Amino acid sequence: MTPDMRRAFPATDSTMIFHRIVLSALLVGALSGLLLSAVQLWQVIPIIHGAERFEHAPAQQVSDPARKTTQAHEHAGHVHPAGAWEPAEGMERTGYTVLANVLTAIGYALLMLVAMVASLKRNAATKFDWRYGLLWGAAGYVTFFLAPAFSLPPEIPGAVAAPLEARQLWWMLTALCTATGLAGVAFGKAPWRWAALGLLIVPHLVGAPHPVTNPFADHPPAAADELAEFARQFVWATAFANALYWLALGSASVWAVRRFLKEAVA
Secondary structure, eight states: OOHHHHHHSOHHHHHHHHHHHHHHHHHHHHHHHHHHHHHIIIIIHHHHHHHHHHHTSOOOOOOOHHHHHHHHHHGGGGOOOTTOOOOOTTHHHHHHHHHHHHHHHHHHHHHHHHHHHHHHHHOTTOOOSHHHHHHHHHHHHIIIIIHHHHHSOOOOTTOOOSOHHHHHHHHHHHHHHHHHHHHHHHHOOSGGGGGGGGGGGHHHHHOOOOOSSOTTTTSOHHHHHHHHHHHHHHHHHHHHHHHHHHHHHHHHHHHHIIIIIHHHHO
């Protein structure tokens, strides 16, 4: 921090702003995470429970050795070590799901609040109303769910998938490119800032990692058809749940900025 910046933002003010951002993120994350959990319990988790009936079912026997090797490789991302701990069904599993949602929402809220504060410092006249919150929420939805799901839809239990590391790396690349492209358009001043939208297609040109066979090829035909229907329902249910979640996160973040941070930053 330069001497001029130290004079403009004394340590006490910076510490106060930091504390308010953290406390606001805790509040916004808790509210948004609980909302997401409620929607998941209503729409998403019943689909997961339905698909889990097939996850540990005996796989369809195949005689082709090469096919067996391919299936074993594709299941590498779904291996559960013997004796690995899992939460018990019922309240324990639900509790851990809610906790994970709240902690994740707190992390996203922290990112969003920091970005909003930076935007406010850049332009103190910015109107932090409900429309602004919905725009930020929509941007988060596109960045962290819609863009990755476009080429790599959410997967249900029992589906064969590409290796986990490859999917995680591709997801991070997609989120980074999408966030950078949207930020370039929103905050850039040059006429060519719209070219930043080209970053949105880069991960999809690279290509998301997918299994080489049908995700349910090692299940009997009837089970594969039922799992495919669960997969379609799961994509739409998670899309709806995440849309509500991100819009709520954006709206609550704007409320927190107006209530706890705007006067301290301006």
